[in-house]
Amino acid sequence: MTDDPLIDPFADAGPRWMEGRTALVAGGGQNTAYPGVGYAICMLLAAHGARVAVLDRDKDAAARTVDRITADGGEAIPVIADVTSDRACADAVAETVSHFGRLDTLVHTVAVGDRAGVFEVTPERFDELMDANFKSAWSITRHAVPVLPRGSSIVTISSVGARYRGPGMVYCVAKAALENFTEGAATTLGPQGIRVNCVQVGAIYGAFAARGGMPQEMRKPRLEATSLKTEGTSWDIAYAALFLLSDRAKWISGHILTVEGGPPHRYPVGKPITSVP
Template sequence: MATDNWAAQTTADELATTDGIRMDGKVALVAGGGLSGPLGGVGFSIAWLCAAAGARVAVVDLDGEAGRRAVEAIREAGGEAEWFPADVTDSASVSEAVGKAVDRFGRLDIVADSIGGGGAVPAFDIDDDEFDRVMQLNFLSAWRLIKFAKPHLRPGGSIVTVSSGATEGRGPTMPYTIAKTALEKLTVSAASTFAPDSIRVNGVRVGMIWGAFAARGMTEEQRELRRQNVALQTEGNVWDIASAAFFLLSDRARWVSGQVLAVDGGGFAMKAGTGAAGSAPKKQG
C-alpha cells in the first residue's frame, strides 16, 4: 500500500473522532506520535485525536519520515502540528525536544508517552546491555519525558503513559514486563507527586490489540486464537487505546488521577465447559 494512503486507512476507524471533547488553545506533546505504517500506532492516534479536538500538537519521534507523515496528515485535516526529533533513551535529546516544542508553541498542557517495544525474551538469558536497552525504551524513556516536561506544564495539565497487559502476568520473566510494571508504578507515584500542582497523571494498560507491533510477528491463525482468548471475543486496535488515553488527557477526566486503566476487552477468557470450583458436575446421559 502506498504510504500516502496510510493516514486515510488508519483514520477511517469509527473511533477516530473526538465526540465533542475540545482542547482548544492547548498544546499536546506526544512521544512516539509518528505514523509509521498503514495500521497506525497508539501515539499517532493520540496525536490525531488531540489535533482534531483543537490542540496544537508536538509530534516527538526519532523516525523523521514517520514524524513528518503524521504532521502532514494532521495539517491536511486542518490541525496544527510540528515534528521534533528525539532519542528517548538520551536525556539531552529529550530535554532539547521538549524545549523546542515549548519555544515553538509557547506552552505545554498535555503529555502522552507511547514509546515501547522489544524485550520479549527471557530476562536471565540476556546480557547487561540488552536488559538496559529494554528498560531504557519502556520505562526510563517515560521518566525522562515526564521529568523534562513537568516544569513547563500548567495547572490543569495532564499526562498519560502507555503500559501493557503483560504486567498482570506471573511469568515468564521478561525485561519488557519488568519495565512496564515499573512504568505503572512511576505513573501512580507521579500522580501523587504532581497533585499539589493540579497536574493529573494516568496510564492505559494495553490488551491484545491488533496493530503494527502484533502484525510483525503473528500469523492469522495465531491472531484468531488470541481473539478467542479475549473475554469479549473481539479484537481491539490502536484507536481503542487512543480513545481511552484521549479521555484521560481531556478535561472530561478532570477528577481522575493516579489510575491505570486496562483496555483489554475484559482480559483473558475462561473457556466454556471448563467447570468451576464448587459447581455441580454435569449429569451424564
C-alpha cells in the same frame, strides 16, 4: 463553566475536548500500514483542537503523522529525538514550548517489544529495554514537569504484560515499573494540579504487532481470549487516552485503565443470557 452545581459544567464546552491545548506525544510517528497507538492519539488530539508536537526518532514517520494532521486542518510539528537520551528529552520539551509557547499535555507511547526472558538477555540488552520502555518516560516527564501549568495532564501507555506472571520478560518488568512510576508521579504532582494516568493495552492489532511480525494466524486465538470476542485496535487505546487527558477526567489521577476487550476467560462460559428466570 457554570457555578451552579445542578448544571453539567461541560454542557456548553462543545465537541472538541482539547481546544487550546498543546500536546507532546512521544512515539507519535507512523511507520506501517496499521496505525500505531502514538499516531492514533496524535490524530485524535488534533481532531479535538490540540496543537500537537509529534515526537519520534524517525523523521519520516513523524512527517507522516504531521502531514495527516495538517491535511485534516489541524496544527502539528515534527520533533525528532531519541527519548532514550535524557538530553534529547530536554531538547524536545524546549522545542515544543519554543514553537507553541506552552505545553500542557504529555503522552508517552514509546515501547520496544522483546520476548527474551529476564535471564536470557545480556546486561546491555536489559538496559536498552528498560531505557526504551520505562526510563524514557521518566526522562521526558521530568523535563516536562517544570513547564506544565496547573490543570495539565499526562498519560503513559503500558501493557497487560505488566501483570504477566511468568516466565519473566524484561518488557513486562519495564511496563510494571512504568505503572508504578505513573501512580507515584500522580501522587507527587497532584498538589501542582498535574494529573498522571496510564492506559494498559491489551492484545490489540496495530503497528506494534505488525512491526513485530506477528503471524496472522495468531490474531483469532488472541481475540477469542477476550470476553467480548473481538479484536481491539490502536484507536480503542487512543480514545481511552483522550478521555484521561481531557478535562472530562479532571478528578481522575493515578489510575491504570485497562483496555483489553474484557477480562480473559479462564473457565468454560455458560450459555448467552436471553431472558431472566
